[in-house]
Amino acid sequence: MSAQPFRFVATPRRVREDRRFVAGRGNFVADVNLPGMLHVALVPSQHAAARILSIDASSALAMPGVHAVATGAELAAAADPLMNGLDTPRVRRFPLAVGQVRYNGEWVAAVAAETRALAEDAAERVAVDYEPLPFVLDPEQALRPESPAVHPDHGSNILLDRTFVWGEVERHFAQSPRQLSFRVTWGRNSTVPVETFGVVAAWDPWNELLDVWASIQMPKYADQIARALRVPANAVRVHYDVDVGGSYGVKRGIKHTVLAGYLARRLARPVRLLEDRLENMRAGDAHGPDRIFDVAVAFEDDGIINAMRMQALDNAGAYAGRAPFQLGKPIGAIVGPYRIKSVEYRAISVTTNKAAQEAVRGFGQSPTNYAIETAIERVAAAVGVDRIEVRRRNFIRKDEFPYLIPSGTRYDSGDYHTVLDKVLAHVEWPKLAHERDRLRQDGWLAGIGIAACLEPSGGNSAFEPLLNPKNTTTTWMESCRINVDALGHVAATIHTTSSGQGHETLAATVIGEVLQIEPDRIRIVRPDSLASLPGNSPVGSRMAIMLGGAAFHAAEKLKRKLMAIAAHQFGCSDQAIDYAAGAAAERNGTRRLDWGELVTIAHRNFHLLPPGFEPGLEVTHVMQVPTGTALPTQDGRVQMYPCHSFELHLVLVAIDPELGKPQFRRYVIGHDCGTVINPAIVKGMTLGGIAHGIGAALLEEFIYDDQGQMISQSFMDYVLPSAHEVPDVEIVHHCTPSPFTVLGQKGSGESGYLGAPAAVASAVNDAVAPLGLAFTKLPIRISELSDAVAAARASGKDRIGTGTA
Amino acid sequence: MKADLNVNGRAVSVELEPRTTLLDCLRDHLGLTGTHAGCEHGICGACTVLLDGEPVRSCLMFAVQADGYAITTIEAVAPAPGELSIVQDAFCETHGLQCGYCTPGMILTAEALLRRIPDPTRADIVNAISANICRCTGYGQIVEAVALAAKRLAGSNMPRALPPGEGA
Numbered sequence: 005m006s007a008q009p010f011r012f013v014a015t016p017r018r019v020r021e022d023r024r025f026v027a028g029r030g031n032f033v034a035d036v037n038l039p040g041m042l043h044v045a046l047v048p049s050q051h052a053a054a055r056i057l058s059i060d061a062s063s064a065l066a067m068p069g070v071h072a073v074a075t076g077a078e079l080a081a082a083a084d085p086l087m088n089g090l091d092t093p094r095v096r097r098f099p100l101a102v103g104q105v106r107y108n109g110e111w112v113a114a115v116a117a118e119t120r121a122l123a124e125d126a127a128e129r130v131a132v133d134y135e136p137l138p139f140v141l142d143p144e145q146a147l148r149p150e151s152p153a154v155h156p157d158h159g160s161n162i163l164l165d166r167t168f169v170w171g172e173v174e175r176h177f178a179q180s181p182r183q184l185s186f187r188v189t190w191g192r193n194s195t196v197p198v199e200t201f202g203v204v205a206a207w208d209p210w211n212e213l214l215d216v217w218a219s220i221q222m223p224k225y226a227d228q229i230a231r232a233l234r235v236p237a238n239a240v241r242v243h244y245d246v247d248v249g250g251s252y253g254v255k256r257g258i259k260h261t262v263l264a265g266y267l268a269r270r271l272a273r274p275v276r277l278l279e280d281r282l283e284n285m286r287a288g289d290a291h292g293p294d295r296i297f298d299v300a301v302a303f304e305d306d307g308i309i310n311a312m313r314m315q316a317l318d319n320a321g322a323y324a325g326r327a328p329f330q331l332g333k334p335i336g337a338i339v340g341p342y343r344i345k346s347v348e349y350r351a352i353s354v355t356t357n358k359a360a361q362e363a364v365r366g367f368g369q370s371p372t373n374y375a376i377e378t379a380i381e382r383v384a385a386a387v388g389v390d391r392i393e394v395r396r397r398n399f400i401r402k403d404e405f406p407y408l409i410p411s412g413t414r415y416d417s418g419d420y421h422t423v424l425d426k427v428l429a430h431v432e433w434p435k436l437a438h439e440r441d442r443l444r445q446d447g448w449l450a451g452i453g454i455a456a457c458l459e460p461s462g463g464n465s466a467f468e469p470l471l472n473p474k475n476t477t478t479t480w481m482e483s484c485r486i487n488v489d490a491l492g493h494v495a496a497t498i499h500t501t502s503s504g505q506g507h508e509t510l511a512a513t514v515i516g517e518v519l520q521i522e523p524d525r526i527r528i529v530r531p532d533s534l535a536s537l538p539g540n541s542p543v544g545s546r547m548a549i550m551l552g553g554a555a556f557h558a559a560e561k562l563k564r565k566l567m568a569i570a571a572h573q574f575g576c577s578d579q580a581i582d583y584a585a586g587a588a589a590e591r592n593g594t595r596r597l598d599w600g601e602l603v604t605i606a607h608r609n610f611h612l613l614p615p616g617f618e619p620g621l622e623v624t625h626v627m628q629v630p631t632g633t634a635l636p637t638q639d640g641r642v643q644m645y646p647c648h649s650f651e652l653h654l655v656l657v658a659i660d661p662e663l664g665k666p667q668f669r670r671y672v673i674g675h676d677c678g679t680v681i682n683p684a685i686v687k688g689m690t691l692g693g694i695a696h697g698i699g700a701a702l703l704e705e706f707i708y709d710d711q712g713q714m715i716s717q718s719f720m721d722y723v724l725p726s727a728h729e730v731p732d733v734e735i736v737h738h739c740t741p742s743p744f745t746v747l748g749q750k751g752s753g754e755s756g757y758l759g760a761p762a763a764v765a766s767a768v769n770d771a772v773a774p775l776g777l778a779f780t781k782l783p784i785r786i787s788e789l790s791d792a793v794a795a796a797r798a799s800g801k802d803r804i805g806t807g808t809a
Numbered sequence: 810m811k812a813d814l815n816v817n818g819r820a821v822s823v824e825l826e827p828r829t830t831l832l833d834c835l836r837d838h839l840g841l842t843g844t845h846a847g848c849e850h851g852i853c854g855a856c857t858v859l860l861d862g863e864p865v866r867s868c869l870m871f872a873v874q875a876d877g878y879a880i881t882t883i884e885a886v887a888p889a890p891g892e893l894s895i896v897q898d899a900f901c902e903t904h905g906l907q908c909g910y911c912t913p914g915m916i917l918t919a920e921a922l923l924r925r926i927p928d929p930t931r932a933d934i935v936n937a938i939s940a941n942i943c944r945c946t947g948y949g950q951i952v953e954a955v956a957l958a959a960k961r962l963a964g965s966n967m968p969r970a971l972p973p974g975e976g977a
Contacts, residue, residue, distance in 0.1 A: 018901055018902065018904070019901070019904050021909070022900065022901040022904060022906055022909070023893070023901060024909070025906055025908075025909025025912045025913075026893060026897040026898075026900045026901060026906065026909075026912055026913075026916060027843070027883070027884075027886070027887050027893070027897065028842075028843020028844070028882070028883030028884055028886075028912075028913040029843065030909045030910070032842075032845070032910065034836070034842070034845070034846065035842040121826070121828070195944070196944065197908070197910070197944055198845075198847045198848075198853055198855050198908075198910050198911050198942055198943070198944050199845065199847065199855075199908070199910045200846075247908070247909060247910075248908060249845070249908050249909070249910030250907075250908040250910055250944045250945055251908075252944070278846075280849060281847075281848040281849055281850065503907075503908050504906075504907030504908030504909065504945045505907070506907070684903070684904035684950070685904065685907075687904075687949075687950065688904055688907055688945065688946050688947075688949075688950055689907075691946060691947035691948075691949040691950065692907065692943075692944070692945045692946050692947040693947070694947055695944075695946075695947030695948065696944070696947075718848070718850055718852070719848050719850065719852035719853060719942075720850075720852065724853075724942050724944065726939040726940075726942060727934075727935045727938045727939040727948040727951075727952070728935060728936075728939045730947050730948050730949075732931075732949065732952075733947065733949060756947070
């Protein structure tokens with residue numbers, strides 16, 4: 005897989021976490037059961053927007069076993085607002101609505117009771133009087149000054165409106181012979197993990213310590229809890245040994261946690277808040293991007309694209325949170341894998357009366373990739389050149405890396421042409437095109453979809469200072485500590501929860517590789533947040549790069565320590581020592597100390613240690629993001645991510661023109677994420693990402709009716725892909741190692757998802773093109789598809805089977 | 810009220826409200842937390858248990874309705890502490906999981922399938938596991954795991970063990 009010879013990395017090895025899960029012995033938050041624990045149920049808003057006139061909880065409180073009914077007014081007095089990413093101090097958000105509700109389902113009050121069932125019964129008895137207010141759901145309407153402001157104190161619905169110009173956009177547009185423009189829309193969907201979010205909080209008044217167990221995937225979680233609850237951060241102890249039942253970005257239940265923490269303190273009882281599925285989908289504040297793209301491109305007659313203008317208008321929902329930053333990450337790959345010379349990018353985030361947004365896999369990159377790929381397809385159609393050829397002509401060439409894109413990021417490495425060629429060879433391209441035409445002759449609507457895109461990975465959160473000048477973040481560190489005990493056994497730490505990424509396997513594999521010892525013999529532990537080194541949780545496709553990097557550097561330090569101990573015994577320099585499989589030997593001699601002897605010296609023989617050495621055998625490494633060291637420039641350029649994985653999707657779909665349901669006849673992805681540390685993990689992430697992308701393209705959407713009621717409230721309305729909807733996917737591997745990482749690895753946690761929606765849309769549009777149809781909004785629902793096809797055929801445009809390509 | 814249940818080959822008597830689901834009974838009353846709540850409306854399959862060997866949604870039935878059936882949960886699948894069944898081991902071999910939340914339900918579904926159809930086609934496997942939603946894997950390595958388990962079971966030359974409390 006790589007030119008470098010590896011012993012454990014990139015070899016087929018089992019994932020150590022799997023054993024506990026197949027036995028049903030994971031430790032999920034719902035499995036945390038503390039004596040005396042109370043359960044929370046929530047009172048949801050019936051309105052999209054309304055003033056809260058009164059809350060009468062007397063009937064609920066009269067029920068035996070009900071301990072408290074908390075309201076927003078009470079919480080606002082006791083806690084500080086939750087963190088906003090942008091500088092929008094008047095967009096205040098508390099766990100419960102304060103004075104006014106801003107979306108259907110928003111939490112108005114919280115009941116704590118002896119059992120969950122009792123809490124739910126009591127929640128139904130909380131009487132809330134509302135005065136309905138005008139509301140706005142559409143982002144373009146929300147922009148208009150006459151629209152109701154979701155946060156009147158903020159003055160408008162605009163959270164963010166920034167225009168960046170990178171390069172000579174005007175000149176390139178003026179000088180290009182061809183231009184086109186279009187609009188595409190990305191519907192509001194999310195990752196919707198099978199486990200909902202949950203949190204258990206317990207306050208110990210004698211130690212003044214808040215213990216938190218949560219199904220969390222969130223940077224700076226303990227800090228945010230402490231700030232909101234006005235306690236020192238060292239009074240919050242987050243337990244990282246909780247297994248998270250899927251997240252893919254969204255498990256950021258800060259409002260849940262602050263509420264549970266507040267109740268635990270007030271009631272001096274452990275408190276558990278588990279979302280049910282409706283809570284999760286309606287008011288978990290975990291919806292993803294909801295975005296309208298207006299794109300224009302300027303290009304040559306041969307399809308070479310010179311410049312792009314993109315406006316992304318994102319419907320953030322009722323509160324700001326971190327969601328607007330999802331317009332920022334794509335700046336790090338705003339030209340995709342293409343040599344577009346200049347870009348104008350306008351990013352607008354507005355509040356509306358929908359549920360608040362949260363980070364979703366790719367952090368805004370997948371919608372942006374869909375817009376970029378649509379541009380490529382439109383250009384190909386406009387100039388009459390094959391879609392694959394247009395991509396080939398615009399791809400950055402492998403000899404151009406590191407390649408500086410207009411927005412300031414230097415792409416690390418890649419070989420897009422070779423990946424494309426490998427995929428085309430794998431599918432035997434002429435045969436695939438022939439198969440599509442054969443299907444068309446048989447009466448199917450058949451189409452081939454193509455998408456190429458990047459996965460920026462290893463994030464340093466540079467979109468924070470780029471979009472919020474008050475934010476000066478230039479690090480997004482991750483850490484690892486390795487301790488070798490006096491018997492020579494190795495234990496290493498990771499400082500985060502995991503939601504299926506296999507971090508224990510990752511760290512053990514890398515440490516084993518460096519120390520040349522069997523990874524399965526290394527214990528990986530997760531200290532709680534108070535015992536942890538600095539870290540930022542598994543976001544931004546960063547852990548292979550950052551945790552892998554921290555583990556690598558820590559192991560290197562340990563190895564150097566062992567070599568120095570040996571050199572001291574031999575009276576030679578450290579450079580004259582060879583290290584192999586745990587033993588250190590003189591390069592030009594016969595003396596050698598094995599692992600056990602070195603460990604004994606470190607742990608028991610201080611008199612044999614080199615001067616200045618601390619006894620014991622322990623090392624720590626806190627790793628800075630490779631390449632991420634500087635604040636953005638004045639003109640809005642910044643190195644956003646260090647590494648850029650590449651994926652190329654090629655899809656054949658067949659659609660029964662009566663039913664409108666796309667069937668996948670072939671799904672191939674070419675994938676290059678550099679050195680693969682564990683092949684089974686990367687494969688799973690890629691296949692899972694594609695499944696998720698198929699959902700986003702065809703099935704999944706949170707829909708609000710014209711009264712602002714969310715109507716996709718169950719898994720019968722919000723449809724997750726099952727094994728029937730996800731095809732057998734073929735992966736074509738390629739490895740272009742990153743020059744910026746310790747093993748050449750790049751990120752893969754968002755792979756598949758970043759290109760699948762664009763590829764599926766491309767395939768469907770190719771299938772319906774003979775009817776003169778083109779879908780410009782995701783998801784492309786089966787019902788819409790069949791209706792559009794029926795209408796097109798009725799109007800006499802039916803040209804199926806003519807073999808047009 | 811009192812419910813008399815046969816869980817993993819053991820007779821248990823549970824005092825519970827009549828409205829308690831089988832899922833909540835297993836988790837909250839019997840401490841069998843390997844069975845997971847996903848949607849609690851019968852779609853996702855995370856709460857799958859076997860009733861007389863057939864997969865059912867434990868969120869969709871009351872505990873009292875399970876009286877008279879042999880209930881099998883994930884806790885009864887491993888033959889001994891630290892030792893995996895062939896199906897469990899196959900899931901580890903292919904990495905047919907990531908976060909592990911849907912996994913107990915998937916494994917019980919697979920165990921039931923392989924008892925019914927020892928040599929399943931890919932379509933058989935897809936049909937069976939389409940009852941269980943996995944958000945992590947895209948199902949590819951799960952299908953591989955079930956196919957591998959079928960192959961290993963066929964080659965194991967051992968009588969097919971019935972879950973505790975069944976048959977005999």
